[in-house]
Amino acid sequence: MQEILRRQIEKIVPLTDYEFQLVLSYFSIGKYKKHQYIVQQETPVPYVHFVVKGLLRSFYLDQSGKSHILQFAMEDWWITDNQGFYKGENATLNIDCLEDAQTYYITLENRDQLCVALPKMEFFFLQKMTAGNIALQNRILSLMSKNSEERYLQFIQLYPDLIQRLPKTLVASYLGISRETLSRLSH
Amino acid sequence: MQEILRRQIEKIVPLTDYEFQLVLSYFSIGKYKKHQYIVQQETPVPYVHFVVKGLLRSFYLDQSGKSHILQFAMEDWWITDNQGFYKGENATLNIDCLEDAQTYYITLENRDQLCVALPKMEFFFLQKMTAGNIALQNRILSLMSKNSEERYLQFIQLYPDLIQRLPKTLVASYLGISRETLSRLSH
DNA sequence: GATAAAGTGTGACCTAAATCACGTCAGTGG
DNA sequence: CCACTGACGTGATTTAGGTCACACTTTATC
Numbered sequence: 001m002q003e004i005l006r007r008q009i010e011k012i013v014p015l016t017d018y019e020f021q022l023v024l025s026y027f028s029i030g031k032y033k034k035h036q037y038i039v040q041q042e043t044p045v046p047y048v049h050f051v052v053k054g055l056l057r058s059f060y061l062d063q064s065g066k067s068h069i070l071q072f073a074m075e076d077w078w079i080t081d082n083q084g085f086y087k088g089e090n091a092t093l094n095i096d097c098l099e100d101a102q103t104y105y106i107t108l109e110n111r112d113q114l115c116v117a118l119p120k121m122e123f124f125f126l127q128k129m130t131a132g133n134i135a136l137q138n139r140i141l142s143l144m145s146k147n148s149e150e151r152y153l154q155f156i157q158l159y160p161d162l163i164q165r166l167p168k169t170l171v172a173s174y175l176g177i178s179r180e181t182l183s184r185l186s187h
Numbered sequence: 188m189q190e191i192l193r194r195q196i197e198k199i200v201p202l203t204d205y206e207f208q209l210v211l212s213y214f215s216i217g218k219y220k221k222h223q224y225i226v227q228q229e230t231p232v233p234y235v236h237f238v239v240k241g242l243l244r245s246f247y248l249d250q251s252g253k254s255h256i257l258q259f260a261m262e263d264w265w266i267t268d269n270q271g272f273y274k275g276e277n278a279t280l281n282i283d284c285l286e287d288a289q290t291y292y293i294t295l296e297n298r299d300q301l302c303v304a305l306p307k308m309e310f311f312f313l314q315k316m317t318a319g320n321i322a323l324q325n326r327i328l329s330l331m332s333k334n335s336e337e338r339y340l341q342f343i344q345l346y347p348d349l350i351q352r353l354p355k356t357l358v359a360s361y362l363g364i365s366r367e368t369l370s371r372l373s374h
Numbered sequence: 375g376a377t378a379a380a381g382t383g384t385g386a387c388c389t390a391a392a393t394c395a396c397g398t399c400a401g402t403g404g
Numbered sequence: 405c406c407a408c409t410g411a412c413g414t415g416a417t418t419t420a421g422g423t424c425a426c427a428c429t430t431t432a433t434c
Contacts, residue, residue, distance in 0.1 A: 136323035
């Protein structure tokens with residue numbers, strides 16, 4: 001179970017058994033049930049979560065009550081409200097579980113201390129953050145330059161494994177289109 | 188001129204004079220004229236640029252020939268094609284100068300070596316990347332949840348200094364709306 | 375195993391924004 | 405000083421996608 005985290009880190013920096021145990025010692029384990037919230041708008045965001053099992057989503061509720069999915073996170077993904085977590089502000093997003101889930105979570109203080117104890121972890125986090133940036137930029141360009149169908153096809157291609165676990169309603173909300181429009185696309 | 192870079196770094200990590208000279212030694216200075224390209228689609232992306240003077244933009248040309256502005260960069264901002272630069276791929280974006288410009292630029296190898304020579308710089312880059320992530324996520328939510336007018340007003344509010352230096356055509360292209368629609372907004 | 379709650383498809387209609395097509399004006403460069 | 409280019413506004417028309425309203429099916433839940 002912890003191997004999944006180790007494997008991800010080792011794709012970027014090698015770790016001895018001892019070092020990995022050290023890494024782990026900064027994390028806690030959380031178990032959550034479907035529909036459970038782990039971050040709620042207007043409340044603090046103490047943790048970033050590494051998903052070990054299950055499926056979560058972060059979403060924004062706009063003034064008119066519509067929800068917009070910013071991110072999904074299944075096994076091997078990280079999730080939090082970045083703005084709240086890194087700037088120490090209250091959440092603007094909600095995060096809840098689409099399936100029963102288990103995560104390793106860490107506070108910002110612990111993350112920073114981990115980087116002091118094991119400096120190569122800072123490089124790991126920098127690489128992850130960089131990869132996140134690239135993905136976000138591509139999503140922006142996709143929103144600006146592609147129509148609904150093209151975005152849907154791109155999503156299928158990028159996340160073939162995710163799509164099987166998601167109702168189309170949620171995919172639509174991620175793509176920024178209505179449920180009905182998506183329904184009409186998949187003939 | 189170099190003070191602008193020093194001030195930005197020192198907002199995150201303190202530097203001695205010696206350390207700052209060390210930092211600088213990894214950068215080169217580039218001067219560019221209005222309309223000049225510093226990154227071109229389908230070619231390598233050797234540098235990330237810190238803008239010291241002037242104004243640049245990165246944009247994506249889609250299949251139909253429409254251009255979509257991903258980012259502006261004026262003094263005190265960083266700019267590159269992230270995907271090309273960090274993954275060592277050819278550019279998918281173009282970057283050109285909207286005004287005569289001057290930058291400090293650095294290769295990925297030099298950045299990494301700088302972080303070895305002065306580890307706190309890695310923390311600096313991590314913080315910058317994190318801030319970038321937050322901004323990108325907010326932009327995505329804005330694209331998904333706001334209409335043209337709301338996005339325009341938000342832009343004015345976020346970048347009051349930028350807007351004075353930009354023709355509305357380019358602002359429209361950044362916001363993902365047509366020139367004409369933007370024109371009709373500002374009554 | 376009954377009842378409720380999600381998920382999905384589809385028709386009818388509406389609307390924000392794109393597109394096309396002008397005209398005007400300012401700046402720039404030969 | 406003239407010609408060209410880019411910026412900007414504005415009308416007329418089109419269109420992708422949103423919204424509303426139903427029906428039907430599948431999945432949870434007590």
